[in-house]
Amino acid sequence: MIFHVEAYQQALPLKSVFRIARGAKTQADVVVVTLTADTDNAQLVGWAESVPYGRYNETVESVKQEINQFAQSLSAFDGDLAQLSDKIQALPGGSARNALDCAWWDLKAKSEQKSVADLLSLSTPSPCITAQTLSIDTPEAMAAAAKALGHPPLIKVKLDNQDIVPKMQAIHQASPESQFIVDANEGWSIHDLKACGDSLKALNVILIEQPLPADKDAELIDYSCPVPLCADESCHTRKELTYLKGRYDAVNIKLDKTGGLTEAHALAQEAQAMGFEIMLGCMVGSSLAMAPISLLSDCAKFVDLDGPLLIKTDRENGFDIEQGLMQPLNNALWGSPNSQIIL
Missing domain, CATH: 3.20.20.120 (Enolase-like C-terminal domain)
Structure with missing residues (x-):
């Protein structure tokens, strides 16, 4: 199976200034990832969003760079979804792995025609x-x-x-x-x-x-x-x-x-x-x-x-x-x- 990864930077303006103990901001700077699988029968795409956080020495640029390096490593990768998950889990924890992992789950749901809740044997969430x-x-x-x-x-x-x-x-x-x-x-x-x-x-x-x-x-x-x-x-x-x-x-x-x-x-x-x-x-x-x-x-x-x-x-x-x-x-x-x- 052939996989492709794309990372996109998006700025989401806030309704008002948001202040916490360590600072304030007027927009949320997020990274959106799409994970595409080319199969014999179709092209399937999963997606996810992560939020790089300065408290953990992350920036949008550093997270995108980590994702892009992972994307480059897929050029020599020829495995299935389970093997791709192992490859993602080998990354250090943080926003980059979050976006890739959650995009993987969305892709897996489409590949297996089941919801992620079902794949994880979770009950259907209530309000x-x-x-x-x-x-x-x-x-x-x-x-x-x-x-x-x-x-x-x-x-x-x-x-x-x-x-x-x-x-x-x-x-x-x-x-x-x-x-x-x-x-x-x-x-x-x-x-x-x-x-x-x-x-x-x-x-x-x-x-x-x-x-x-x-x-x-x-x-x-x-x-x-x-x-x-x-x-x-x-x-x-x-x-x-x-x-x-x-x-x-x-x-x-x-x-x-x-x-x-x-x-x-x-x-x-x-x-x-x-x-x-x-x-x-x-x-x-x-x-x-x-x-x-x-x-x-x-x-x-x-x-x-x-x-x-x-x-x-x-x-x-x-x-x-x-x-x-x-x-x-x-x-x-x-x-x-x-x-x-x-x-």
């Missing part, structure tokens, strides 16, 4: 609650943004270590029936965490994501936080799970960290077996970037896949998200024999 995200701003601006969401069930709040409690008090007052996930993006100290834990619990905060830098996780040993803690930047693949035990209660699984759906699925299974709660997360991207990870929603306690709500224009056949309720993947987008590639 689920996804968090909707507030970026960092003043207490007043964040309260106004929370109110504008219309009191959704779950709000994710990006917070640095400035005015943690006053900001959450303002947000809680604006949306008192909502529950909250607070995401510090490694921006706090252990002192910050200890100082605000009880107050955050009283404000309907049900999870705190990555409060400390990834290299400071040892400070969480023997600390019993009033709010469960979730590892994000500290958890990429199954390799970190033993280290994270005793430090975190949950792990945030993101495709651009795991290097694709193959490892994400394995990570979810092993993390659950070890007693971790599962959170599904995303970088800021289109529905195409969310599609593969959404198939794992039935095993997750927390879902944070609102990336498409942050960009001005989503892809055709994207996710339907209303008042925090996320409908299952549209088979026309990705992961089925009928998915359509619309660049």
Whole structure:
């Protein structure tokens, strides 16, 4: 079987400036990959989207270069889909492998005339609650943004270590029936965490994501936080799970960290077996970037896949998200024999 790979850079403008503890941006810079198989009977094409992330020393250019080098290696490759998967899995984890792996799954669905959910023996996803995200701003601006969401069930709040409690008090007052996930993006100290834990619990905060830098996780040993803690930047693949035990209660699984759906699925299974709660997360991207990870929603306690709500224009056949309720993947987008590639 002959395979071809193409990588495309796309800039997706955001609805507004998106701020987290380590910076701000006005557009999502993504890489879209198409993976084509020339068979005796037809030409089949799978596709996927990844989001290069500077936190892991990735740029669009570096990810495209890695994908293009992989594409060049296929000139001497004459194998089947299973052998191609082995070749993809040999790449280092990250955005490049994510795009290739997820494009491979879309291609496999078309080759075998089965959905990816069926290929992985997953139940058909049900509608689920996804968090909707507030970026960092003043207490007043964040309260106004929370109110504008219309009191959704779950709000994710990006917070640095400035005015943690006053900001959450303002947000809680604006949306008192909502529950909250607070995401510090490694921006706090252990002192910050200890100082605000009880107050955050009283404000309907049900999870705190990555409060400390990834290299400071040892400070969480023997600390019993009033709010469960979730590892994000500290958890990429199954390799970190033993280290994270005793430090975190949950792990945030993101495709651009795991290097694709193959490892994400394995990570979810092993993390659950070890007693971790599962959170599904995303970088800021289109529905195409969310599609593969959404198939794992039935095993997750927390879902944070609102990336498409942050960009001005989503892809055709994207996710339907209303008042925090996320409908299952549209088979026309990705992961089925009928998915359509619309660049």
